[in-house]
Amino acid sequence: MVEEVKLFKTFSSPFALRIYKTIFEDPSNKSRSLLHYNPVKKQIRVLVHNGKPIAESLVILEYIDETWKQAPLLPEDPYENAMAWKEQEEAIVPAIETLKFLEEELMGKKFFGGETIRFADLALGRLANLISILEEIVGLKVVDGEKFPLLSSWMQDFADAPIIKDNWPPRDRMIVKFQALRDAIIAAAAAASK
Known part of the structure; x- marks a missing residue:
């Protein structure tokens, strides 16, 4: 199954990886698609994975870390991971x-x-x-x-x-x-x- 991953971002954000379909957003003129995926907060940074939207930068990072284990963002060692969150x-x-x-x-x-x-x-x-x-x-x-x-x-x-x-x-x-x-x-x- 081919996974669909879209990232709504502004032009200056470096967080789009090449595997994502990047959708550039203008903060002063947000698209209907973005507002569909983030209707409550209407913030730009939204990751859409297989049609499911994930908003908020830290939540997106945690989702990426949990979903694509081959490229961990947080330390793999449970103690080091806990210390990163504690800090x-x-x-x-x-x-x-x-x-x-x-x-x-x-x-x-x-x-x-x-x-x-x-x-x-x-x-x-x-x-x-x-x-x-x-x-x-x-x-x-x-x-x-x-x-x-x-x-x-x-x-x-x-x-x-x-x-x-x-x-x-x-x-x-x-x-x-x-x-x-x-x-x-x-x-x-x-x-x-x-």
Whole structure:
């Protein structure tokens, strides 16, 4: 049986292997086919294997690792594999603690400065833009509206403020920039491991 494997990606993503049928997507004009395979999150990176869609970068990597055993992505040794996952989880803990602190700082306020944007909002404001961009690139939700409702609302309120909205760099160009940065880091890590 011939397996059908499609990968929806942007032009700058290096994750398409030659065995995949690659479908390039424009972040600002997503195809019907992509939206069919990822109707909920509508994120671009989707792997379709024999008609079954798999979304989210980390989930795709795990699926590939489990499906095509001849080219493992994770260490084959169970202990080394567990340590790789543990290191990833340990790196997340300090980030979650910081988000909890910021959530508490917003109690009873629209912005960190109260009802208006102040210095702390401007100092942290870049996060409102970058976090959503990185979430889209990585396929992992960081500021979940259920876990961090105040922080999520602050990000939206800050992003919607006319003075901020009118002066942020174009989102599509930022996505391309950070995808290229991520790709360069991955390529450098792969070259270093050879």
